[in-house]
Amino acid sequence: MKTFMNEHNQMMRLTEAIENIDQIGGGTRTGNALSSMKTLFKMAYRDNVPQILIVITDGKSEDGVNQTARDLRQQGINIYAIGIKDAVQQELEEIAGTKNKMFFVNDFDSLKHIKLQVKSVILTYSFFFFLYFLVCKNVRADIVFLVDSSNSIRPAEFQKIKDFMQSFVIKVDVGLDNVRIGLIQFSSEIREEFQLDRYSTIADVRRAIQEIQQIKLGTLTGKALTFAASYFDPPRGGRPELKQYLIVITDGEAQDSVKNPARAIRDKGITIYAINFKASREELEEITEDQERLFFVQSYDALENIHENLTQIVCEKSQPGKDDF
Known part of the structure; x- marks a missing residue:
């Protein structure tokens, strides 16, 4: 060579x-x-x-x-x-x-x-x-991924979700003073992977994402949203004075109600984006309250096509003086 x-x-x-x-x-x-x-x-x-x-x-x-x-x-x-x-x-x-x-x-x-x-x-x-x-340089924000880990997602597809999150992370300015990243998995149970102040480098965040193991049970999205609400508070590394985002990735309809748990999160000033493969538009709009914050993809391969758009949106909206759309 x-x-x-x-x-x-x-x-x-x-x-x-x-x-x-x-x-x-x-x-x-x-x-x-x-x-x-x-x-x-x-x-x-x-x-x-x-x-x-x-x-x-x-x-x-x-x-x-x-x-x-x-x-x-x-x-x-x-x-x-x-x-x-x-x-x-x-x-x-x-x-x-x-x-x-x-x-x-x-x-x-x-x-x-x-x-x-x-x-x-x-x-x-x-x-x-x-x-x-x-x-994205010098942007300061809190971003939590809430990832569907149910048994309807095949292992290869779950890996593509992890690849998507890693691609997103590498494009933002990760650091305790800049962009903090958190991750929660959900199925019928909830698994806290890492909170917002756990990792301070891109390498550590990406490694932690790669190491997560799929749960493979049901899809209790409402329960997961209720759990995620406290993830943005100071005891979990959250900074309520900054822009805060929840990115929900799911492949199916919830087996419980999402409307009230999602509203409770939005009432705290947290912006929710949703990435969907199979769930109904009505349910996702209950989560985000705005169809402009929905990303529908036809396949897991198509995740590659939206992470750039989502990254740019989050970075632009996190600039000082910018309002969410």
């Missing part, structure tokens, strides 16, 4: 270095190659600079890629996968984490036809990365 991270900071020298690399030959151990990227990206890390990995492959990997790719994404690395000819599309999706970040061509000559498309996607991501940095 030959790498150039941090070695070439001029276009001409980088182009020359790429021209001079020699093909290794041998098999296709994509998982092993992905694993080696972890250390390289850590060494090259710079504050407020996006980290992007483009994987180009023409065949099925001889080792697993799912976990190593997920580890990289959890590290904050945005992965794009380009498959050629005999590449396996499911494997490309496992690498990229979503179909929106994978490309496929039938032969090597066709790579030139997707060059502008790939460039456009990456430039768009980089633009929004810096936009989030500018909008």
Whole structure:
């Protein structure tokens, strides 16, 4: 393996270095190659600079890629996968984490036809990365995730919910003086994962999110909302003098009433957003009181498409002098 991270900071020298690399030959151990990227990206890390990995492959990997790719994404690395000819599309999706970040061509000559498309996607991501940095920098707010952990959610789908929360967290200015993050799971029972003043770094919050274990029982959303109300109080690390948000993620209709518990939360000045897969619009409007605060997604993969929008909304509304919509 030959790498150039941090070695070439001029276009001409980088182009020359790429021209001079020699093909290794041998098999296709994509998982092993992905694993080696972890250390390289850590060494090259710079504050407020996006980290992007483009994987180009023409065949099925001889080792697993799912976990190593997920580890990289959890590290904050945005992965794009380009498959050629005999590449396996499911494997490309496992690498990229979503179909929106994978490309496929039938032969090597066709790579030139997707060059502008790939460039456009990456430039768009980089633009929004810096936009989030500018909008979210120095924002002060309390954000609690209230996550449905019922048995109607399959393990792979629950992982996508965790990926969504991790993607959200990496774009805000996490810190005890800035954005505090809390997390509660609910099913037929409620599990307090961590309160608002538990973690002070993005890395710690993301690790804690990844370690949560699904409950897999019923869906008592009303009970969970009642429990969540006190999570924003000072004894739990809350700062009522700042903007406070509850983000509810659920995949089904509640088995109890949500109207009064949600109203009690809103009466404390807390803004509620709801992300839904199957629940009724009427029920979710009872939770948020405003359809503009609802996000309906058709699949768990589509979560990738809304975290950027939700992050920007929360950061903008948390700026001093801004009112909630």
